[in-house]
Amino acid sequence: MKGLLFTGAALLALTAVAAAQADPIAQRRETMKGVGAATRTASQMVKGEIPFDLGQAQEVLKVYAVAADTMHTYFPETSKAGGNTTAGPKIWESQAEFRAAFDAWAKDIRQAADETKDLATFRASFGTVTKACNACHNSFRIKT
Numbered sequence: 001m002k003g004l005l006f007t008g009a010a011l012l013a014l015t016a017v018a019a020a021q022a023d024p025i026a027q028r029r030e031t032m033k034g035v036g037a038a039t040r041t042a043s044q045m046v047k048g049e050i051p052f053d054l055g056q057a058q059e060v061l062k063v064y065a066v067a068a069d070t071m072h073t074y075f076p077e078t079s080k081a082g083g084n085t086t087a088g089p090k091i092w093e094s095q096a097e098f099r100a101a102f103d104a105w106a107k108d109i110r111q112a113a114d115e116t117k118d119l120a121t122f123r124a125s126f127g128t129v130t131k132a133c134n135a136c137h138n139s140f141r142i143k144t
């Protein structure tokens with residue numbers, strides 16, 4: 001039974017990897033759409049439009065953390081065009097810099113997760129981690 005369960009989990013993981021490889025443009029766009037949705041929820045909390053919820057705030061940071069760790073794997077050489085991508089050429093010209101931008105973001109996100117205890121601390125850390133959005137987009141996306 002244990003062996004069977006492991007096989008099931010391993011298969012699921014492999015299927016996910018295969019899906020990402022099959023369509024990395026869709027995968028990275030979906031990942032960023034998730035980041036966009038999380039950001040909308042977070043800004044509503046920060047502005048007081050919806051009540052602050054610590055679990056939800058940490059969930060937003062979790063979505064960011066997963067994106068920061070996985071995004072760089074969805075840019076094979078074969079995915080420079082198509083699928084309505086807005087990925088810019090600089091991603092492939094300066095791959096180390098692109099990867100470093102995600103790593104720096106991941107570091108800020110981990111710190112934000114540690115520091116977020118209530119609305120005031122979340123407001124501050126949310127402000128820090130969202131500076132990376134436009135900074136990265138301005139360098140690594142084409143204007144549409």
Ligand code: HEC
Binds near residue numbers: 088140
């Ligand atoms: C280090 C780089 C980087 C960071 C940081 C980053 N993004 Fe992105 N984002 C990208 C790239 C590259 C694309 C283009 C993907 C494509 O079209 O293939 C993108 C695309 C998007 C999209 C469009 C998705 C779609 O519909 O195709 C949204 C929305 C988005 N990002 C939101 C955010 C928000 C909000 C943040 C910050 C909380 C953020 N991103 C941080 C690199 C980044």
